[in-house]
Amino acid sequence: MKGVAKGVVLAAGKGVRMRELxxxxxxxxxxxxxxxxxxxxxxxxxxxxxRDVLLVVGHRREQVRxxxxxxxxxxxxxxxxxxxxxxxxxxxxMCARDFTGDEPFILAFGDILTPPLxxxxxxxxxxxxxxxxxxxxRRVNDPCGGAAVYVKDGVVTxxxxxxxxxxxxxxxxxxxxxxxxxxxxxxxxxxxxxPRGEYELTDALHTLAQKRAALRAVELTxxxxxxxxxxxxxxxxxxxxxxxRAMGRLPDVIGLHHLAVADxxxxxxxxxxxxxxxxxxxxxVGDNAALTWAVLCEGASVGSRAIVEYAFLLPGxxxxxxxxxxxxxxxIKIVPRAAR
Numbered sequence: 001m002k003g004v005a006k007g008v009v010l011a012a013g014k015g016v017r018m019r020e021l022x023x024x025x026x027x028x029x030x031x032x033x034x035x036x037x038x039x040x041x042x043x044x045x046x047x048x049x050x051r052d053v054l055l056v057v058g059h060r061r062e063q064v065r066x067x068x069x070x071x072x073x074x075x076x077x078x079x080x081x082x083x084x085x086x087x088x089x090x091x092x093x094m095c096a097r098d099f100t101g102d103e104p105f106i107l108a109f110g111d112i113l114t115p116p117l118x119x120x121x122x123x124x125x126x127x128x129x130x131x132x133x134x135x136x137x138r139r140v141n142d143p144c145g146g147a148a149v150y151v152k153d154g155v156v157t158x159x160x161x162x163x164x165x166x167x168x169x170x171x172x173x174x175x176x177x178x179x180x181x182x183x184x185x186x187x188x189x190x191x192x193x194x195p196r197g198e199y200e201l202t203d204a205l206h207t208l209a210q211k212r213a214a215l216r217a218v219e220l221t222x223x224x225x226x227x228x229x230x231x232x233x234x235x236x237x238x239x240x241x242x243x244x245r246a247m248g249r250l251p252d253v254i255g256l257h258h259l260a261v262a263d264x265x266x267x268x269x270x271x272x273x274x275x276x277x278x279x280x281x282x283x284x285v286g287d288n289a290a291l292t293w294a295v296l297c298e299g300a301s302v303g304s305r306a307i308v309e310y311a312f313l314l315p316g317x318x319x320x321x322x323x324x325x326x327x328x329x330x331x332i333k334i335v336p337r338a339a340r
Contacts (some may be wrong), residue, residue, distance in 0.1 A: 002127045004104050004179055007050040008096040009041055010089065011057050011064060011110030020334045021230060024314055026060035028110035029067050030233055031297060033240040033260045034278050036067060037113055037227055040240070042074040044116035048123045050106060051076060054099040056092050058083045088198025090188045097185050109176045113225040113236050115243055119177065125218040126179040129154075132214040133184060135205065136175035138224045142166065143173035147202050149217060156215040161202045174202070175220050183208075230312055230332040237295055238276040283313075286321065293329075300335070311335060 011028040018027060028038035038055075045053060053076050057064050061082055071078030081095045093107060104126065106119065118136065126134045135156065137149050144165040149172040150158040159174065187204035194200045208215040222243060225236035241258040244250045250260065258276045261267060266284040274292030279285065283296040286304035293310045296302070300313035303321035310327030317335040319325055327333035 003049050004106055004123050004126065005049065005051050006100055006103055006105040007045040007048075007053045008093070008100065008105055008107045009038065009045075009053060009055050009110050010092045010107070011038060011055050018227070018229065018233075021233070021312070021314075022059065024337070026057075026063045026067075027227065029060075029063060030227060031278065031280060031295060032113060032227075032233070032237050033244060034262050034280055037236075038064070038068065038110055039074070040113055041108055041110065042068070042071065042076060042078075044114075044119040045106060045108075046075045047116040048106065048119035052099075053078045054096050055080050055110075056083050056095045057081070058086060088194070089201040090191070090199030090204060093180075093201060094185060094188055094199065097182075100182065102182050104179055104181045107178045107180055109226075111227040112176045113223075113227065113240065114175070114177070114220055115222045118220045118222070118224075121221075122177060122179055122218055125154075125216060129213075129216055131216045132181050132211070133205070133208055134179045134216045134218060136177040136220050137172040137217050138175045138220045139171045140173045141171075143168050143170065145173075147174035147205075148172070149174050151217045154216050154218075155213050156205075156209045156217050159202060159206045159209050161200070161206075172217070172219070174205075175224055176226070177220075183214075230334060231329065234276065234293055234295065234310065234312065234332055237278055238293075241276060241278070280315075 029036040057080055068078055083092050083095055122136055144163055148160040148163045148168040148170050150170045184204055187207050191203040223239040227233050227236055241260055259273055260278040262281040264281055265279040267279055270288050271285045272290040276293045277291050278295045280296050280298045282299045284301040288304055289302045289306045291308045294308045296313045297315040299315050300317040302308055302319045305322045306319045307324040311325045311333040313335045314337050316337040318338040325333050
């Protein structure tokens with residue numbers, strides 16, 4: 001039977017550059033367009049035909065369980081497994097072996113955001129060719145920060161992890177969403193631990209690429225975000241809002257550009273809301289306040305005549321009347337929860 005009915009999401013990472021945020025959130029629960037990053041991934045898995053999902057969790061695992069529950073809100077059946085040691089992506093993937101059994105499955109990282117259609121196209125590519133695995137790629141100027149993927153007629157011929165800058169002759173970088181068959185587990189066992197003490201998923205993929213037509217690639221369309229910094233989080237928020245607006249899933253509000261408002265948000269008076277603003281549940285914006293490139297988490301508030309630019313307000317944060325919180329594209333201001 002064709003199709004991929006199972007999905008695995010690696011949701012255990014902390015993220016070094018996200019420490020100010022991950023002290024409050026599990027990284028996959030960071031809000032983008034008023035929904036956790038993980039929520040968008042689960043929605044995409046459902047759209048691709050997946051019905052059973054395993055979340056590989058670690059940091060703040062109970063927070064993830066409370067937020068996602070049994071998955072019914074996403075039309076899914078969700079199970080959980082804790083990664084016992086943080087020893088690489090390959091070890092995290094191995095945690096899913098009992099769950100996936102002998103079936104193919106989608107594997108995604110919990111901090112990657114891309115439109116649901118890319119998951120659907122990935123599954124179609126697997127169904128069309130039935131290789132041992134399919135990986136996703138994205139075009140970049142230089143894949144030196146990720147894994148350079150060499151592709152010929154849809155078949156992956158070579159993968160180089162973090163190649164030296166300027167040495168790659170391919171524009172493709174590994175985008176971190178895959179369809180695997182159980183062959184991947186055998187390869188992970190065979191490659192063993194890397195010199196840096198981790199089980200590397202890329203090492204197993206490199207082995208697959210040496211087999212003729214065993215590993216295929218599909219290029220992602222539209223946007224792709226890897227949430228590795230507060231600045232990238234706000235850029236991802238803008239990309240998702242633009243995508244939702246284009247899909248007709250955001251209201252067309254006169255004078256507002258890329259705005260996501262939760263149902264119980266109190267935005268009133270003559271507040272001026274510019275580009276890329278998300279107002280979370282229970283948040284409030286005062287009269288004559290001006291916001292642009294800002295995310296307000298649950299219960300955050302901005303006072304009258306306040307200015308908020310390039311900022312992330314944690315749950316319960318307060319910007320007083322007339323205050324100014326102004327970050328920049330290179331350094332987002334993070335406003336902590338108000339003292340009680």
